[in-house]
Amino acid sequence: MISVPAARRSTSPVSPGPAATVSGDGDQLALQGALEIATITAAGKVLTKWSKQGHPRSLDIAGLDSLDTPGALFLCGLRDKGVKLTGVKAGHAVLLELIGGLDLKPLPKVEAVARWRQIVIQIGKGAHDARHEALDIITFLGRAASWTVNSLLHPACLRPAAISRHIAETGIHALPIIGLMAVMIAIVIGYQGVAQLRPYGGEDFTINLVAVSVLREMGVLITAIMVAGRSGSAFTAEIGVMKTREEVDALQVMGIEPMQVLVVPRVIALVITLPLLTFFADIMGLIGGAAISQFLLDVSPMQYLNRLPQVVDGSDLFVGLFKAPIFAFFIAVTGCMHGLRVSGSAESVGRETTRAVVKSIFLVLVLDAFFSILFERLGV
Amino acid sequence: MTARAKAHAEPILTARGIVNRFGKQVVHDRLSLEIMRGEIIGIAGGSGSGKSVLLKTLVGLHLPSAGEVLLNGKAVQSISAAEKAALIGVLFQQGALFSSLSVAQNIMLPMREHTTLAAVQQEQVAAMKLALAGLPADSGIKFPAALSGGMVKRAAFARALALDPKILFLDEPTSDLDPIAASGIDALIRQLNESLGITVVIVTHDLTTLFTVCGRIAVLVDRKVTVDTADKLLQSDHPWIHEFFHGPRAEGAMKARKKSHGN
Numbered sequence: 052m053i054s055v056p057a058a059r060r061s062t063s064p065v066s067p068g069p070a071a072t073v074s075g076d077g078d079q080l081a082l083q084g085a086l087e088i089a090t091i092t093a094a095g096k097v098l099t100k101w102s103k104q105g106h107p108r109s110l111d112i113a114g115l116d117s118l119d120t121p122g123a124l125f126l127c128g129l130r131d132k133g134v135k136l137t138g139v140k141a142g143h144a145v146l147l148e149l150i151g152g153l154d155l156k157p158l159p160k161v162e163a164v165a166r167w168r169q170i171v172i173q174i175g176k177g178a179h180d181a182r183h184e185a186l187d188i189i190t191f192l193g194r195a196a197s198w199t200v201n202s203l204l205h206p207a208c209l210r211p212a213a214i215s216r217h218i219a220e221t222g223i224h225a226l227p228i229i230g231l232m233a234v235m236i237a238i239v240i241g242y243q244g245v246a247q248l249r250p251y252g253g254e255d256f257t258i259n260l261v262a263v264s265v266l267r268e269m270g271v272l273i274t275a276i277m278v279a280g281r282s283g284s285a286f287t288a289e290i291g292v293m294k295t296r297e298e299v300d301a302l303q304v305m306g307i308e309p310m311q312v313l314v315v316p317r318v319i320a321l322v323i324t325l326p327l328l329t330f331f332a333d334i335m336g337l338i339g340g341a342a343i344s345q346f347l348l349d350v351s352p353m354q355y356l357n358r359l360p361q362v363v364d365g366s367d368l369f370v371g372l373f374k375a376p377i378f379a380f381f382i383a384v385t386g387c388m389h390g391l392r393v394s395g396s397a398e399s400v401g402r403e404t405t406r407a408v409v410k411s412i413f414l415v416l417v418l419d420a421f422f423s424i425l426f427e428r429l430g431v
Numbered sequence: 432m433t434a435r436a437k438a439h440a441e442p443i444l445t446a447r448g449i450v451n452r453f454g455k456q457v458v459h460d461r462l463s464l465e466i467m468r469g470e471i472i473g474i475a476g477g478s479g480s481g482k483s484v485l486l487k488t489l490v491g492l493h494l495p496s497a498g499e500v501l502l503n504g505k506a507v508q509s510i511s512a513a514e515k516a517a518l519i520g521v522l523f524q525q526g527a528l529f530s531s532l533s534v535a536q537n538i539m540l541p542m543r544e545h546t547t548l549a550a551v552q553q554e555q556v557a558a559m560k561l562a563l564a565g566l567p568a569d570s571g572i573k574f575p576a577a578l579s580g581g582m583v584k585r586a587a588f589a590r591a592l593a594l595d596p597k598i599l600f601l602d603e604p605t606s607d608l609d610p611i612a613a614s615g616i617d618a619l620i621r622q623l624n625e626s627l628g629i630t631v632v633i634v635t636h637d638l639t640t641l642f643t644v645c646g647r648i649a650v651l652v653d654r655k656v657t658v659d660t661a662d663k664l665l666q667s668d669h670p671w672i673h674e675f676f677h678g679p680r681a682e683g684a685m686k687a688r689k690k691s692h693g694n
Contacts, residue, residue: 087595088517088542088546088548088556088594088595089517089546091548091552092546092547092548092549092552095552119595119627120556120559120560120563120592120595120627121548121552121556121559121595124555124556124559142628145625145626146626146627149563149626149627150559150563153559153562153563154562155555155558155559155562155568156558156567156568156569157554157555157558157568158535158554158557158558158568158571158572159568159569159571159572160572161572395576396530396576398530
C-alpha cells in the first residue's frame with residue numbers, strides 16, 4: 052500500500068485535501084481518494100512506473116472520490132497506454148470522455164536562434180532603427196518648428212489657456228526642486244574648487260569658478276536635465292495616453308491638427324519657461340556660492356556681492372540663457388514626438404516615456420558640447 | 432441535463448448584508464445573495480448599478496463597508512492565497528492576461544506557484560486547458576498582443592481554469608465580441624458547467640447570455656438584488672426589471688431562449 056500525501060510547498064500549500072492512495076499489487080491496482088492537481092504528482096509517479104511494465108493491466112477507480120481535469124488527463128494517458136479503467140463512476144466518465152475527446156497536441160516549441168545570429172540580427176535591427184529614428188526626429192523637428200512659427204504668425208491660432216497651464220506645470224511647480232539643485236551643485240563645485248586650488252594658494256578663485264560655471268553651464272544644464280525628466284516625460288505620457296484612448300484620432304476626425312493643439316502649446320510654454328527657470332537656477336547657484344564663500348573662505352556675502360561684477364560679466368549670463376530656449380525646444384519636441392508615437396497598449400506609453408527622457412537628455416548634452424565649441428571659436 | 436437540474440440546494444457562496452459606500456453614494460444597501468453549488472447565475476443591472484463592485488466584493492478584492500462574504504463556509508478575507516487560488520477563478524473583462532508571458536506561460540503561472548507539478552506535466556495540463564477553452568495548441572506560444580478579442584477571452588478562460596476552481600467568476604465574458612464568438616463563449620460556459628460541475632457567476636448586460644445560459648438571474652436594482660429565474664423575472668412588475676426584460680433588445684434574446692429550450 053502506497054500512500055501519497057497531498058502535494059504541498061512550504062510557502063504556498065494548496066488546500067491539504069484527502070490524498071490519492073494506490074492499493075493492490077500485480078496487474079490489478081485500485082485508486083482511492085482524490086486524484087487532483089495537488090495530489091497527482093506522487094500518485095502519478097507510482098502509476099506511471101507500474102503502467103510501463105508491459106502486460107495488460109487494469110486500474111479500479113471505483114474508490115475515487117474526486118477527480119479534476121489534470122487527474123482525468125492523467126487517467127486518459129494511462130488508458131492510451133493500454134491500462135483498462137474499471138469501476139468508473141458516472142460523473143467521472145463524463146469528465147474522462149470530455150478530456151479524452153479533446154484534440155490534444157503538445158505545445159509547439161519556440162524556434163531557438165543561434166547566439167551569433169541573434170547578435171547579427173540585433174546589430175542589423177539597431178542600425179535600421181537608428182536610421183529611421185534619425186529621419187523621424189528630423190522630420191518631426193521640422194514639422195514642429197513650422198507649426199510653431201505658423202502659430203506665432205497667426206496669433207489667433209494660439210491657445211493661451213493651454214500655454215499658461217503648461218507654463219504653470221513645467222515652470223512654477225518646478226521652482227523648489229530646481230532652486231534646491233542649483234544650490235547643491237554650487238556647493239559641490241565650491242568644495243572641489245577649494246580643495247584643488249588651496250595647494251596653489253588660489254582658493255580665492257573658487258568664487259570665480261563657482262560663479263562662471265554656474266552662469267555659463269551648470270545653471271542651464273541642471274535645469275534642462277531636470278525639466279527633461281519632469282516635463283518631457285509628462286508630455287510623452289499625457290499625449291501617449293490620449294493616443295491610446297483614440298483622443299488624437301478624434302481630434303483629426305474633427306479637423307483639428309494634433310500638432311496645433313497638442314504640440315505647439317507645449318513647445319511655446321517650455322521655450323518661455325526654461326530660460327526663466329535657468330535664470331532662477333543661476334540666482335540660486337550664486338546664493339549657494341555666497342554660502343560656500345562664507346563658510347570656506349570667510350568672505351562675507353557683501354564682499355562676495357562686490358566681487359561678483361569683477362569675475363563675471365554679461366556674456367557669461369547671456370551664454371547660459373541663450374542656450375535655454377534651444378534646449379527647451381528640443382526637450383518639448385522629443386517629448387511630444389514620443390507621445391504621438393505611442394501605439395495601442397499601455398506598456399508602450401512607458402517605453403516611449405523612457406525613450407523620450409533618455410533622448411532629450413542626450414540631445415541636451417550634445418547641443419551643449421556643440422555650443423561650448425562654438426562659443427570658444429567665437430570668443431564669447 | 433441542464434444546469435438548473437444539477438444545481439444542489441447547498442450554497443457555495445453566501446453574501447450577507449453587504450453595504451458598499453463611496454463617499455455619500457451608497458451602491459449596495461444591505462444586499463444579500465446566495466449562490467448554489469453547480470449553478471450558473473447571472474448578475475445583471477444598469478450601468479453604474481455596482482455590478483463590478485459586487486463581483487470584486489464576492490471574490491474578496493474589495494472589502495465592503497459592512498457585511499460578510501462566505502466562500503465554502505469561510506469568510507473570504509480569511510481564506511489563504513493558495514486556497515483561494517484553487518477555489519475561485521476570475522475572467523476579467525479585458526482578459527488581464529500578462530502581456531510579458533505567452534498564453535501557455537499565463538496558464539502555467541498559477542500551477543508553478545501553487546502546485547508541485549513537473550514542467551512537462553504543467554505543459555500537458557496547459558495544452559489540455561487550451562483545448563478545453565477551444566483554442567488550438569499553437570496559440571500557446573503566442574503573446575496576448577497577437578490574439579484577437581475572442582481568443583483573448585478564451586485564453587483568459589483557460590487561465591481562470593488553471594487550478595480547476597470550484598467557482599468561476601466571469602466579468603462581461605461576451606462584451607466586445609462578435610455574435611459568433613459570443614455564442615461560442617456561451618456554449619463554452621454551459622459545457623464547462625455541465626461537464627466539470629463548476630459553479631459559474633456571470634456579470635453581464637448580454638440578454639442572450641442571461642436568457643440562454645443562466646439558471647437564475649440576480650438583478651441589481653435600488654441598491655438591492657432580486658434573484659429569480661428568467662421566467663419569473665419576466666413577470667416582475669418592477670418598472671426597471673420590466674423595461675430590462677421587455678425592451679426592444681430583449682426580443683431577439685427571447686427567441687434564442689425559446690430555441691435553446693426547445694432543444
